[in-house]
Amino acid sequence: xxxxxxxxxxxxxxxxxxxxxxxxxxxxxxxxxxxxxxxxxxxxxxxxxxxxxxxxxxxxxxxxxxxxxxxxxxxxxxxxxxxxxxxxxxxxxxxxxxxxxxxxxxxxxxxxxxxxxxxxxxxxxxxxxxxxxxxxxxxxxxxxxxxxxxxxxxxxxxxxxxxxxxxxxxxxxxxxxxxxxxxxxxxxxxxxxxxxxxxxxxxxxxxxxxxxxxxxxxxxxxxxxxxxxxxxxxxxxxxxxxxxxxxxxxxxxxxxxxxxxxxxxxxxxxxxxxxxxxxxxx
Amino acid sequence: xxxxxxxxxxxxxxxxxxxxxxxxxxxxxxxxxxxxxxxxxxxxxxxxxxxxxxxxxxxxxxxxxxxxxxxxxxxxxxxxxxxxxxxxxxxxxxxxxxxxxxxxxxxxxxxxxxxxxxxxxxxxxxxxxxxxxxxxxxxxxxxxxxxxxxxxxxxxxxxxxxxxxxxxxxxxxxxxxxxxxxxxxxxxxxxxxxxxxxxxxxxxxxxxxxxxxxxxxxxxxxxxxxxxxxxxxxxxxxxxxxxxxxxxxxxxxxxxxxxxxxxxxxxxx
Numbered sequence: 162x163x164x165x166x167x168x169x170x171x172x173x174x175x176x177x178x179x180x181x182x183x184x185x186x187x188x189x190x191x192x193x194x195x196x197x198x199x200x201x202x203x204x205x206x207x208x209x210x211x212x213x214x215x216x217x218x219x220x221x222x223x224x225x226x227x228x229x230x231x232x233x234x235x236x237x238x239x240x241x242x243x244x245x246x247x248x249x250x251x252x253x254x255x256x257x258x259x260x261x262x263x264x265x266x267x268x269x270x271x272x273x274x275x276x277x278x279x280x281x282x283x284x285x286x287x288x289x290x291x292x293x294x295x296x297x298x299x300x301x302x303x304x305x306x307x308x309x310x311x312x313x314x315x316x317x318x319x320x321x322x323x324x325x326x327x328x329x330x331x332x333x334x335x336x337x338x339x340x341x342x343x344x345x346x347x348x349x350x351x352x353x354x355x356x357x358x359x360x361x362x363x364x365x366x367x368x369x370x371x372x373x374x375x376x377x378x379x380x381x382x383x384x385x386x387x388x389x390x391x392x393x394x395x396x397x398x399x400x401x402x403x404x405x406x407x408x409x410x411x412x413x414x415x416x417x418x419x420x421x422x423x424x425x426x427x428x429x430x431x432x433x434x435x436x437x438x439x440x441x442x443x
Numbered sequence: 444x445x446x447x448x449x450x451x452x453x454x455x456x457x458x459x460x461x462x463x464x465x466x467x468x469x470x471x472x473x474x475x476x477x478x479x480x481x482x483x484x485x486x487x488x489x490x491x492x493x494x495x496x497x498x499x500x501x502x503x504x505x506x507x508x509x510x511x512x513x514x515x516x517x518x519x520x521x522x523x524x525x526x527x528x529x530x531x532x533x534x535x536x537x538x539x540x541x542x543x544x545x546x547x548x549x550x551x552x553x554x555x556x557x558x559x560x561x562x563x564x565x566x567x568x569x570x571x572x573x574x575x576x577x578x579x580x581x582x583x584x585x586x587x588x589x590x591x592x593x594x595x596x597x598x599x600x601x602x603x604x605x606x607x608x609x610x611x612x613x614x615x616x617x618x619x620x621x622x623x624x625x626x627x628x629x630x631x632x633x634x635x636x637x638x639x640x641x642x643x644x645x646x647x648x649x650x651x652x653x654x655x656x657x658x659x660x661x662x663x664x665x666x667x668x669x670x671x672x673x674x675x676x677x678x679x680x681x682x683x684x685x686x687x688x689x690x691x692x693x694x695x696x697x698x699x700x701x702x703x704x705x706x707x708x709x710x711x712x
Contacts, residue, residue, distance in 0.1 A: 220665055242671055250669040257659045258666035262578060262610045269681035271670035276677040283681065304613040315666075322670060 165193035173225035188381040201372035205403045209381040214330045218248040249319035251329040255311035265299040271322035289317040309340020326358035366407045390426045409433035461503040461574045466583030468690040475697040479704045528554035599675025
């Protein structure tokens with residue numbers, strides 16, 4: 162197995178609020194993200210999932226414990242640029258992460274900051290825009306694009322940095338269903354074709370279900386970790402931390418509660434239909 | 444109030460030689476033009492300056508109507524300048540004398556010259572903003588002011604601020620529209636009442652707008668840091684500005700214009 166690209170060791174984080182209290186946001190997270198994997202971090206509001214994401218490229222530094230990116234401690238200020246270049250981050254609101262008023266200028270922003278030569282910037286910008294399927298919009302003004310398109314521009318802006326890993330912090334929360342599907346497809350494709358490690362923070366079950374690995378957070382701790390099929394089988398456990406399960410799992414679980422013998426690991430619509438078919442045939 | 448109508452930069456995309464020129468050339472050209480304008484003192488030199496401007500407008504293919512429309516907000520200043528010049532220029536040939544007001548021939552002359560000068564100055568700057576996209580303009584200013592870095596003027600930071608401001612104008616206008624609709628839906632009235640009343644109605648609009656602008660700024664700063672922004676040091680650019688033959692020719696011509704007008708002035712023309 163490869164070295165993990167991101168590794169947290171007993172990561173703890175708390176801050177002091179205006180009332181002088183120090184709520185614990187992360188209470189000891191041990192996590193390893195393997196190179197090339199597609200990981201979803203699922204959690205309710207206030208579960209600490211966004212805070213965890215912000216530790217992955219040193220936007221926040223741990224109050225306790227350690228975070229390593231490709232073996233480098235994120236607390237090492239001299240390596241800050243290396244860390245940020247290795248792990249790119251995409252945020253919720255596409256409007257607030259686009260810097261320039263022409264699409265290609267925005268995508269060029271990161272390589273420009275890294276001092277890449279102009280010809281190489283050109284190549285990276287074209288490649289990044291093609292990867293997210295926005296090449297024909299390269300000379301458009303970002304504010305005239307739809308939410309999903311803007312978010313894909315933001316992703317291109319991160320890819321142009323050629324990071325090994327992209328962390329997406331609820332990238333679809335402000336998008337319509339079409340935009341959501343576009344963004345998710347783009348991210349998946351990046352993972353499959355370019356081998357970019359993807360960590361997607363979300364509270365949408367259907368998005369989480371598409372990952373290779375699912376990490377569930379609650380109250381600043383990891384409460385479940387495994388493939389989506391494994392994790393979603395623990396319906397009671399997920400409900401206990403305020404999360405729902407995908408409709409397919411929910412249906413099978415209800416049937417089980419009613420005393421029917423159905424498998425719980427049928428996650429996709431087809432699998433679920435197959436399970437129901439088998440049930441009716443018997 | 445239609446906020447969408449506000450355009451900034453007022454850029455007219457086009458392919459004329461003026462559009463394709465390096466923004467720095469145009470900036471240098473405009474400065475030289477303004478200098479020459481202030482050196483011009485006679486009908487002849489004004490005529491030359493006018494001819495140059497007319498030629499440039501013709502080359503740029505910017506519709507004359509939009510230039511004239513741009514004059515509207517400055518009409519007041521023009522009238523004001525004209526009246527001041529008319530009344531306060533000392534001279535011998537008194538045309539009208541009434542109470543404490545005296546209008547002299549010199550005054551009329553000065554007023555006309557001043558108004559024409561201001562109009563030409565404004566038209567020339569319009570020509571710059573009409574033919575140059577705001578990004579290129581910012582790039583040009585940054586590039587031209589770069590020497591000032593040595594005396595610790597934060598040139599890169601200023602240019603960055605300018606381009607981010609330009610980037611967020613449409614976003615904030617959209618947001619203002621949204622907040623206004625939300626307030627209107629709850630009975631807010633932005634359009635009637637006295638000026639004071641209307642100003643007061645804007646307070647509940649500005650507060651959420653400011654709060655959201657600050658939140659945006661905060662998020663943008665983090666996003667920029669995530670993309671390895673660390674100031675202007677060691678930064679490269681996708682698009683490099685390059686002077687071409689046309690640019691050198693234009694700068695030379697502009698210099699020649701300045702010298703020419705100065706020399707003509709020396710000969711009392």
